[in-house]
Amino acid sequence: MKRWNIVITGFGSVGKQVARLLDKRHAYYKEKYKADVRLVGVARSAGGCFHPDGLSVPQWEDFAAQRQITESSFDGAAFLSDSNADILIEAGPTDIQTGGSGLVYIRQAFVQGMHAITISKGALVVDYAGLSKLAKQNNVMLKISGATAAALPTIDLLQYNLAGCEVRAIEGIFTGTTNYVLTRMMEDGLSHEEAIRDAQKLGIAEPDPSYDIDGWDTACKVTILANAAFGASLQLQDVPKTSVRDVSTDHISFWKQQGKIPKLIGSIRKTDNGIAASVELQAIDTAHPFAHVTGTTKAIRVETDVMGDLLVVGGKSDPVAAAAAALKDLEHIISR
Numbered sequence: 001m002k003r004w005n006i007v008i009t010g011f012g013s014v015g016k017q018v019a020r021l022l023d024k025r026h027a028y029y030k031e032k033y034k035a036d037v038r039l040v041g042v043a044r045s046a047g048g049c050f051h052p053d054g055l056s057v058p059q060w061e062d063f064a065a066q067r068q069i070t071e072s073s074f075d076g077a078a079f080l081s082d083s084n085a086d087i088l089i090e091a092g093p094t095d096i097q098t099g100g101s102g103l104v105y106i107r108q109a110f111v112q113g114m115h116a117i118t119i120s121k122g123a124l125v126v127d128y129a130g131l132s133k134l135a136k137q138n139n140v141m142l143k144i145s146g147a148t149a150a151a152l153p154t155i156d157l158l159q160y161n162l163a164g165c166e167v168r169a170i171e172g173i174f175t176g177t178t179n180y181v182l183t184r185m186m187e188d189g190l191s192h193e194e195a196i197r198d199a200q201k202l203g204i205a206e207p208d209p210s211y212d213i214d215g216w217d218t219a220c221k222v223t224i225l226a227n228a229a230f231g232a233s234l235q236l237q238d239v240p241k242t243s244v245r246d247v248s249t250d251h252i253s254f255w256k257q258q259g260k261i262p263k264l265i266g267s268i269r270k271t272d273n274g275i276a277a278s279v280e281l282q283a284i285d286t287a288h289p290f291a292h293v294t295g296t297t298k299a300i301r302v303e304t305d306v307m308g309d310l311l312v313v314g315g316k317s318d319p320v321a322a323a324a325a326a327l328k329d330l331e332h333i334i335s336r
């Protein structure tokens with residue numbers, strides 16, 4: 001039985017769900033892959049919790065429940081290095097300016113021969129090419145399902161299911177929050193402010209909703225997918241984007257009269273001049289495949305050369321689904 005030691009960096013909503021699922025699936029991994037998968041360490045912003053034989057559920061639950069962690073000089077990279085783990089699962093904050101602690105942890109993981117699964121997007125947005133190269137140099141894997149629409153298969157669809165095809169274009173509804181807000185505006189006549197407040201009440205939107213609402217989340221996913229699946233070298237700032245805040249109730253009335261439906265669509269297309277990517281607010285026809293993709297539901301449509309067009313719709317948008325996407329990546333690593 002091969003032993004796999006796991007460290008999770010970032011132990012908030014998603015990190016804790018990863019730990020829960022790891023515990024729940026421990027026997028399943030043994031049975032299916034002859035793999036003894038143990039969570040040996042978890043790190044928060046100012047402290048970590050480690051046991052070389054594996055943390056028990058009460059141990060990590062107690063650590064997660066602590067309001068204040070007292071390690072004033074906590075060094076997450078040193079914690080990761082000392083853990084001697086096999087796989088890093090990075091679930092810390094998404095820092096799209098510098099890559100933040102996620103970038104530091106993933107680089108550290110590769111240098112010491114660990115595979116990395118990332119749910120946060122910052123490191124990938126800032127330096128996908130560098131991380132991919134470093135992973136190859138160290139003969140380890142970089143897995144990114146959790147950062148690229150999570151429960152909606154995107155990167156796996158492009159890299160595994162369509163292997164060998166030329167993928168000419170993709171378009172997608174990649175952010176559940178914006179789709180929910182636009183759906184409430186269309187179906188219930190809410191203003192964008194009211195729809196955002198409603199999404200916040202339901203826990204769909206963050207207290208500061210800008211990252212989703214202003215198109216950053218979709219732009220990050222588009223940037224990562226363009227670089228990882230289309231071999232582009234896009235920067236986040238190369239992707240033009242629109243905000244749901246630009247939609248007024250007058251726009252909604254006009255689109256209703258025209259029989260159109262507004263959607264925030266991220267797209268990537270091969271052109272004669274290279275890869276074109278954008279995040280646009282599009283008023284689509286009722287015949288468009290995304291017309292019935294409502295609420296927090298996400299979708300991706302892919303155009304290929306020899307397999308035709310494909311449409312995938314669905315996948316939950318919540319911390320459990322994000323954690324499950326990361327553990328799909330884990331299975332791909334331990335089953336190799």
Ligand SMILES: NC(=O)c1ccc[n+]([C@@H]2O[C@H](COP(=O)([O-])OP(=O)(O)OC[C@H]3O[C@@H](n4cnc5c(N)ncnc54)[C@H](OP(=O)(O)O)[C@@H]3O)[C@@H](O)[C@H]2O)c1
Nearest residue numbers: 010011012013014044045091092093094101120318319322
């Ligand atoms: N929530 C979702 O449904 C979802 C879905 C897909 C992707 N994501 C991505 O997943 C990531 C985590 O989301 P979340 O909702 O779990 O966020 P969260 O609840 O805010 O948790 C973030 C965690 O990161 C920790 N952290 C901050 N700085 C750190 C550092 N330097 N080293 C180690 N840990 C650090 C925080 O520590 P403290 O506990 O000390 O504050 C906290 O435990 C984000 O990047 C998000 O974009 C989330």
